[in-house]
Amino acid sequence: AQKVTQAQTEISVVEKEDVTLDCVYETRDTTYYLFWYKQPPSGELVFLIRRNSFDEQNEISGRYSWNFQKSTSSFNFTITASQVVDSAVYFCALVMNRDDKIIFGKGTRLHILP
Amino acid sequence: EAGVAQSPRYKIIEKRQSVAFWCNPISGHATxxxxxxILGQxxxxxxxxxxxxxxxxxQLPKDRFSAERLKGVDSTLKIQPAKLEDSxxxxxxxxxxxxxxxxxxxFGPGTRLTVT
Structure with missing residues (x-):
């Protein structure tokens, strides 16, 4: 069965600290896609990144970085030098190539304290 | 470019009532x-x-939920009759x-539905 687990329900850090959000997924498929979305208080989900299962290169985008490790079925997300505007709920999601269905984790609520 | 529009933003109804939500996607988007x-998920x-x-x-509960997109542009999602768990x-x-x-x-901003 396919599953996405975000074990951290809620995290609070002080501004400028680094923070890592964990995502562990389960699938027997060899071809799949992983996503991260941000949901600010306004409600709409904002796409952050998409990664396919054959590309294990880590990615950096400004203060954001992603660490994809197939060996541990993890796709973790790190925010460096966090800012108050990073406060939001972050969702990890999985899509299998064979059925194109998206499965979201339960999300991690991140509080950045000034 | 205008984003995805949804209305209403909030709706409170009693169980067994009907409700409809409207969505207008980004112009030209086919899907x-x-x-x-649900809260916390x-x-x-x-x-x-x-x-x-x-x-x-x-995954649509077809006994009570229906949706249409008649002209391939905007869409309506309806719940009839609503249950508490539809909140x-x-x-x-x-x-x-x-x-x-x-x-x-x-994504649009969403419609928050509360069924009492």
């Missing part, structure tokens, strides 16, 4: 999605349209083409 997001796909045809409605945020999203693999989705 439209409706999601249900990730979004769950209810239905996916490609133009005015249904691609996937396997959730209903999110609409659109993308240029079908397929999460290649096309990112753009």
């Amino acid at each position: 439209l999605y409706w999601y249900q997001q 990730g979004p769950k796909l209810l239905i996916q349209f490609q133009n005015n045809g249904v691609v996937d409605d396997s 959730a945020v209903y999110l609409c999203a659109s993308s240029p083409q079908r397929g999460y693999r290649s096309y990112e989705q753009y």
Whole structure:
């Protein structure tokens, strides 16, 4: 069965600290896609990144970085030098190539304290 | 470019009443999605349209939920009759083409439904 687990329900850090959000997924498929979305208080989900299962290169985008490790079925997300505007709920999601269905984790609520 | 529009933003109804939500996707986007997001959980796909045809409605509770996208543009999601467990945020999203693999989705702000 396919599953996405975000074990951290809620995290609070002080501004400028680094923070890592964990995502562990389960699938027997060899071809799949992983996503991260941000949901600010306004409600709409904002796409952050998409990664396919054959590309294990880590990615950096400004203060954001992603660490994809197939060996541990993890796709973790790190925010460096966090800012108050990073406060939001972050969702990890999985899509299998064979059925194109998206499965979201339960999300991690991140509080950045000034 | 205007984003995905949804209305109303909030709705409170009593159980057994009916309710309808409206979504206008980004202009030119062929694919439209409706999601249900219960508090503390990730979004769950209810239905996916490609133009005015249904691609996937396997998780739509068809005994009480219905959706249409008659002209391949805007869409309406209806619940009739509502139950307490339908309390959730209903999110609409659109993308240029079908397929999460290649096309990112753009989400609207959602409609928060409370059933009392």
